[in-house]
Amino acid sequence: MPKVVDHEQRRRELAQAVWRVIRRDGVDHASVRTVATEAGWSPGALRHYFATQSELLAFAMRLVVERIEARIAALDRPIDPRQAVEQVLRELLPLDDERRAENEVWLAFTARALIDPELRAQHNEVHDALHQACVSAIETLAAAGLANAGPAKSLQAERLHALTDGLAVHTALRPDLMPPDQIVAVMRLHLDGLDNEAGLAEPTANA
Amino acid sequence: MPKVVDHEQRRRELAQAVWRVIRRDGVDHASVRTVATEAGWSPGALRHYFATQSELLAFAMRLVVERIEARIAALDRPIDPRQAVEQVLRELLPLDDERRAENEVWLAFTARALIDPELRAQHNEVHDALHQACVSAIETLAAAGLANAGPAKSLQAERLHALTDGLAVHTALRPDLMPPDQIVAVMRLHLDGLDNEAGLAEPTANA
Numbered sequence: 001m002p003k004v005v006d007h008e009q010r011r012r013e014l015a016q017a018v019w020r021v022i023r024r025d026g027v028d029h030a031s032v033r034t035v036a037t038e039a040g041w042s043p044g045a046l047r048h049y050f051a052t053q054s055e056l057l058a059f060a061m062r063l064v065v066e067r068i069e070a071r072i073a074a075l076d077r078p079i080d081p082r083q084a085v086e087q088v089l090r091e092l093l094p095l096d097d098e099r100r101a102e103n104e105v106w107l108a109f110t111a112r113a114l115i116d117p118e119l120r121a122q123h124n125e126v127h128d129a130l131h132q133a134c135v136s137a138i139e140t141l142a143a144a145g146l147a148n149a150g151p152a153k154s155l156q157a158e159r160l161h162a163l164t165d166g167l168a169v170h171t172a173l174r175p176d177l178m179p180p181d182q183i184v185a186v187m188r189l190h191l192d193g194l195d196n197e198a199g200l201a202e203p204t205a206n207a
Numbered sequence: 208m209p210k211v212v213d214h215e216q217r218r219r220e221l222a223q224a225v226w227r228v229i230r231r232d233g234v235d236h237a238s239v240r241t242v243a244t245e246a247g248w249s250p251g252a253l254r255h256y257f258a259t260q261s262e263l264l265a266f267a268m269r270l271v272v273e274r275i276e277a278r279i280a281a282l283d284r285p286i287d288p289r290q291a292v293e294q295v296l297r298e299l300l301p302l303d304d305e306r307r308a309e310n311e312v313w314l315a316f317t318a319r320a321l322i323d324p325e326l327r328a329q330h331n332e333v334h335d336a337l338h339q340a341c342v343s344a345i346e347t348l349a350a351a352g353l354a355n356a357g358p359a360k361s362l363q364a365e366r367l368h369a370l371t372d373g374l375a376v377h378t379a380l381r382p383d384l385m386p387p388d389q390i391v392a393v394m395r396l397h398l399d400g401l402d403n404e405a406g407l408a409e410p411t412a413n414a
Binding site for chain 1: 235311314315317318321322330331334359362363365366368369370371374376377379380381389392393396397400401403404
C-alpha cells in the first residue's frame with residue numbers, strides 16, 4: 001500500500017463497489033462483508049468509511065445524493081420553466097433501474113432512520129434538501145405564472161414533496177402497479193393541476 | 208382455563224395488550240415477550256396469534272385496519288360530499304396520538320414488507336384497500352362536480368393516495384415539521400385544487 005493514500009480515489013473505488021453490490025444483491029443484502037469482498041479490501045480497510053450496517057446505509061445514502069446532484073448539475077436546463085421543473089423531478093423519481101436502486105436505498109435508509117437515532121440527522125438533511133428542491137420547483141412555476149405563489153407556497157412545496165415521496169414508496173412496494181409511464185403521468189397531472197390553480201385568487205392557508 | 212376458549216374474546220384481550228405496548232414503548236420495541244408480559248399470558252399461549260416479530264407486526268397491522276374501518280363505519284356521513292371526503296381522509300392521516308401510533312405501525316410494517324416476502328401479500332391488501340378508499344373519494348367528488356372524472360380518474364386516485372402516504376411518511380420522520388394543522392392544510396389545498404380542475408376540463412362520459 002502506498003504511504004500516501006489518495007483518500008478521494010479510494011472513496012470512489014469503494015463507492016463503485018457498494019453500488020455494484022446494491023445493484024446485484026439489493027440494498028438489504030449489501031453487508032460490510034460483501035462490499036469488502038467486492039472491493040477486494042480487508043474488512044479493516046473499510047472501517048474508515050463504515051463499520052456497521054447502519055453506517056453502510058449512511059454511506060450509500062450519501063452516494064445517492066451525490067449521484068442525483070451530479071445528474072441535476074449536468075442537465076441542459078431548458079428555457080421553458082415547466083420543462084425545467086419536470087426534468088428535475090424526473091431525476092428524483094424511480095423511472096429506470098438506476099433510479100429504482102437509488103429509491104430502494106432511500107426507502108431502506110428512511111425506514112432505518114425511524115429506529116436508529118444515529119441516522120436521523122442525516123435523514124433530516126436529505127429530507128430538507130428534497131424539500132428545498134420542491135420549494136424551488138414551486139417558485140420556478142409561480143414566477144412563470146404556472147403555479148399559485150402566495151401564503152400557501154410552503155404548503156404547495158410540501159404537497160409536491162409528499163406526492164413525490166408517496167410515489168417513490170408505492171413504486172418500491174408495488175412496482176407492478178407503477179411502471180415509469182404511470183409515475184410520469186401522475187406527476188404531469190399534478191403539474192397541470194398547479195397550472196390550473198395559478199389562475200385563481202390566492203388559496204387560503206388553513207394553517 | 209375453561210375448556211371452550213372464546214377465541215374472539217381472547218383475541219380482543221390480546222389486541223388491547225398489543226396496543227398498550229405499542230403506545231407505551233413504540234412499535235419497534237414491541238416484542239413477543241413484552242406483549243406476553245403485558246397480557247399476562249405465557250409466550251406459548253401467544254403462538255396461536257403470532258410467534259415472531261414479523262407476525263406481531265402483521266397482527267398489529269390487521270388491528271390498525273380494523274380500528275380505521277370501525278371509525279369510518281361509525282361516522283355520521285355529512286350530506287356535503289366535500290365534507291364527507293375530508294372526514295374519511297382525516298381518519299387515514301396521523302392527526303392525533305392514536306392515529307400517529309397507527310401510522311408508525313403502518314410505516315414499520317411497510318418497511319418490513321420490503322424485505323419480508325411473508326408480509327408482502329398482506330401489505331398489498333392494505334395498499335389496495337387504501338387505494339380503493341382514494342378511488343371512492345375521487346368518485347364522490349367527481350359526482351358532485353368537485354373533481355374531474357374521466358380517463359384520468361385512476362391517476363387522480365393514485366395522486367391522492369401517494370399524497371396521503373407521503374404525508375404519513377413525513378409525519379413519522381419529521382413530526383416537528385408536520386403538526387396536525389399543517390397536514391390538514393396540505394390536504395385541503397389538494398381538495399381545493401381538485402375542485403378547481405373540475406371546472407376547467409370537460410369530463411368525458413366513458414370514464
